[in-house]
Amino acid sequence: MAEYNITDTVDITDVVCPVTFVKAKVALEELDEGEILSIRMNDGEPVRNVPRSIKEEGHQILKLIDNQDGTYNLIVRKTEEE
């Protein structure tokens, strides 16, 4: 993850759909345009759906890192839609 200058991190492994995406979205809203968020999420449903929802909001997915412990870190660059 050293290749990215991460501004903030959020852990959504403690919640279930749709709060997973909501928590990530709230964290992204706190950032400025161009800043980078790292989102830690569980394998399975979150990793299938959260990246897609974030992409639909117009943000840029930079990387999905497999932590090899059943969780992933999704690296996202905030992109303002308006």
Add this chain to the structure above:
Amino acid sequence: MALSNEQIERYSRHIILKEVGAKGQKKLLNAKVLIIGAGGLGAPAAMYLAAAGVGTIGIVDADEVDLSNLQRQIIHSTQDVGKAKVQSAKETINALNPDVTVHTYREFVDSSNIMELIEPYDFIIDGTDNFPAKFLINDACVLAKKPFSHAGIIRFQGQLMTYVPGQGPCYRCVFENPPPKDSVPTCKQAGVIGAMGGVIGSLQAMEAIKYLIGKGELLTGSLLTYDALTMTFRKIKLPKHVANCAVCGDHPTILEPIDYEQAECDGLCLTD
């Protein structure tokens, strides 16, 4: 100012929406809406605004809950009969959403109190049941430059329109003056189907929410009418500017709120 985990969960279905998000939800939490009349229209409007997390809700009503109210005024329960409507409404809202601060005003609106009542609020909902109050609220909101939602229901019919300062006609532009006394039946005489308050009052809440989050088009410059029996909604285009309107025209003659003689009404009245 950050949303708590509980708030993120409570408002998750709002925050998911592109048009709302955490930003819009915070706007709602910081917003103040005054609901005049805790009856057929005000009850559902208050409940949806409270559920939506509108942070401050004011409720104005001098009446007590009557058994005949319960067929449509869903914020009150059987056990509330005899209780002040504002108190009953406050208790329901407090149970629904602790994020909401409720201010109660146990009084009827008139020219002496209306300006002071609306002053602290961002948006006003007219849920009253008589023409003098409707014209009073319109004039006061025009004079104080406050946005408001007008509505009226009777029998199987309802109507509403939204006024935003500088963005279209006011209620008086369209209806000029209250109808002559006794020319229009009251809901006590004419009846009203209970769910009508739910339909129209919920639309009023929706207008308030859209205004507060600053998204979508409002019913400014249009009157929406609903006939439940024929299942017809009509959106009637109104003139953009009425030059001779007594309150918002080019040479207004109404410069302060005025009281018309009050015709008693138990429900909500409009011409049909």
